[in-house]
Amino acid sequence: MLRFFSNYSSHHFRKDLLAGIIVGVIALPLGMAFAIASGVKPEYGIYTTIIAGILISIFGGSKYQIGGPTGAFVPVLLGIVMAYGYENLLIAGFMAGVLLLLMGALKLGSLIKFIPRPVIIGFTSGIAVIIFTGQMANFLGLSHIKQHEDFLSNMKEIFLHLDTINLYSVTTALICFFFIIVTPKFLPKIPSPLIGLLVSSIIAAYFFPGQVATIASTFGEIPNSLPRFHMPQFTLEKIHLLLGPAFTIAVLGAIESLLSAVVADGMTGTKHNSNRELMGQGVANIITPLFGGIAATGAIARTATNIKNGAVSPMSGVIHGLAVLLVLVLLAPYASAIPLASMAPILMVVAWNMSERKEFSRVLLTKTSDSFILFTTFILTIFANLTIAVEVGLLMSLILFVRRMSTSLKIDQVLPDPTDKKVRPVIAEEGHDCPQISLFTVEGPLFFGAAQLFEHSIMGAIHYRPNVLILRLSKVPYMDTTGEAILASIVKDFHKHGGLVLISGMQPQLMDVMKRTKLFDMIGANHIFSHTGEAIDFALTKLDKNKCLGCKQYAFYECAELSVDTKKEKKTDKGLLA
Template identity: 40%
Template sequence: MFFQPKLLKTFAGYNQTLFIKDLLAGLTVGIVALPLAMAFAIASGLKPEAGIFTGIIAGGLISLLGGSRVQIGGPAGAFIVIVYGIVERYGVSNLLVATAMSGVFLILMGAFRLGTLVRFIPIAVIIGFTNGIAFLIGLSQIKDFFGLQIEKMPAHFFQAVQALYLAADTFNPTALAVACGSLSIIIFWRLFQKHLGFLHHIPGTVIAMIFATVFTSLLDLPIDTIGSRFGGIPSSLPSFEWIPVSWDTAQYMVTPALTLALLGAIESLLCARIADGLIHDRHDSNQELMAQGFANIVTPFFGGMPATGTIARTVTNVESGASTPIAGIVHALTLLAIVLFAAPLAKNIPLASLAAILMYVAWNMGEWKKFIDIKQFRLPYRITILSVFLLTVILDLTVAVQVGLLLAFITFIYRISSLSRCEIAEANIYPALNNLQGRIDAYRIYGAIFFGAVKLLEKIEENLPSQTLLLDLKNVIYVDSSGMDTISELAHLCKVRNIKLIICGLDHQPYEMAGRSGFLEKLPQDCLYPDLISGIKAATAS
């Protein structure tokens, strides 16, 4: 079927035992998602409810329509840097437009079965921009971690560093103490989580937020909270509102929307692959992309932000016993229940604690060990990963990915072309070639004849024999249009110089390419042989 959510396949054999497991897992993940959703929204320059509404609506839709059994969708840390930049440059209304447009792109990617293409993005590019985003998330949280008095953090790296430097003398010791205390609780809980009995399912981020909120309320600490900065979060259902579209600026949202779509696709499919390994199942990548697309189209109309699959919440879901998308739907309903019945309690959540949570998320999000082990890799890999990282930090993710893909492309072309080679068929291996030097030249070509390796045939053109040229293409696995043009030019040159061209071993893809290009029609019937020995016999007999 073209559109078949994974949920439909889970009803067969579904029973009360599985439902209870999914229910408990969904409740756990819903509690886990609360502080993360608010923290991601605040760090993105939005109100905390934007993250919660996204978790409710997008999280429910992704589980309802997705191609993975256990993936949890919602706001993600990877989007923080991009969303913050869009909000600062274009405003919240245009962020909603870009989010909806990214949803359309994701649906098209899924409809055209492009889900598998995301896997072709080199790991060096993924690690580079992931570490860059993690670094920027940590940088953006220094303000609230230290309680600095900065009216608005700039989106660009150098301006952000300057703003932090200028405000260094305004740091709040109380905020720093709350942040350090929260971070200590998170780390302690992670180290000893397995020894905490029935509490081990609850992550340290939730415990840290609860402790910080209680202490801030009881001691009336002089630090910024959700209530003091945002007035709390609404205790009502998100309402539907048409997105205000300014057609003068909507045209500039195409590039940000493509960036959101590409990053969302990468994040969700990477997360789905990790989930597959945990539950020994296989997700439908194209169905997952379409579900992500629908979620990102709908969510902006309820004041939400971009959504994708989230690794931390998905892993928590699996570890809590989830086996079907029902757990993801329960997670969304849990967030909804928290908003309806416990929203007033959120006003005392200190921003310093949320900053500590995001610092922890950023640290775990980055693959820092890859930087430590970078000397083990080849120079092109090192250049790619460091270039993408630095460009993500200093410029933006779009430029970083473009440059990274270009570097990876150049490296790939160089390596593949270096694997292609051309050898002269030696007379000691083929005795029939004895005493025929200068009249008959035989070459064996290996690898691929494509635009990066056409120089192999160009070298043959410079040393053409007087009578016959034999080309053994038995070991050629691929020929592109540029390679076929070069072979055609060589054939034409042989015809002009009255040199007989014999091609041997043309098979599979090269044979198909030769047929589609019309080369076989131009080649005389006595010029095509199955192998080099047959070609040599035909050349010496003529």
């Protein structure tokens, strides 16, 4: 943390103090709301906000990151709680922390950026739908609701119990929702969720006490003490059982935290350390479950609020955690009286804001393969689960990427233009083709998805057996071992029939692969040239001059001279002289 405190002053501390307190006030109701939505007691969300918030600021790689429970985890954690129980949720969170720590240590932070944007938008929007619909029961005050793992069963549960709607709960929720929407317009400096929560809670307590379900009536009183250390019971069976959920938490936490760090970079012009950020997230998620906390990651909205309120260092994140701790110790009994109906609009607004509806519509309206990936990921997130959605989305993206890259490979048979000596495809098409030298320009990556196209294009175009094949590879940025194997088979085929393969303009990556596989030695260092002109000059020395006699193709500048029988001309000249 010391790296962020060069030239730190009391003025900077005052700015961090103000930002930390404001973010802490916002984080408190969110922490409780996310915990409740995840199927655990609200105090576990508070513990997570305190412990993970402080640890992520200390050990993370972003100067302004605010960590804690987030909406993205809600469907994942709820599914784990329902399938395995709270104790196993702690084990899964601990394992996820270990995975995040390893990801950072192995410098995998940069790999997260390779997750396609449609996949991220798809599952984020799907999570938003799950959070929003999951709060409908609390918003309406429905009773006897049972939570299920799948979306359709939960929706069915709500419709079956619509007759239990509580108008007091609806009134409380609408009051909270009203102040969340209106407050930013008139009091932009004050956190609107806090105002909505306070006003609706006070109105419910004084005007219709006992008519609305509260945190205390549903989960019991929130303790005003620090959480106790508790080591979950780890067994090999549990580790094997929870490896999948832990991996999901780790990947989602990595994506969410690094996205938040990127947003912070964009707002401040700074640069975060992605690998250190993952290690910080790992440390936080290892320690937090030992005190009863749930999974945590970087929170985009709270990080943005931190920056907007003048934060200058990670100290604001530490202060935010300490502020929540102070509220827990002093005001826990009052927090216990908060109606669940007051928490529902807060989460609904969070879901609405995280849905990325504009970006979702923009990508969907393009009607491209990205639209299909987006929609598929979105639907699977809602109706299956996040793990399947991301896996399918990534697999589809990979397949479509390979398909696009394979079609991007362009292979043209070319010859020099007599006017400027630059090689062009049109010259070969006009019939000025050399029977002994074939010249091809290859553009695009030569990898497993395009290797067969490369072979068929070359061998299919050469119905005869030219003496020399020149391959211009200056526009091939990458070649894998499959592409190398196809190139090697072409070289072997030409050598078998007494031909010769020359290569010009080879990129360093191709050179490295060919040297490793010994293809470089097979072709021969003297047959690899920097420029096409050099390769053509060398090829002309390998021609069968007898085949050039009488040839009218004139593919190269030298053809005019080579096609003339100089011996015959000399004899004719002698006869004329005689």
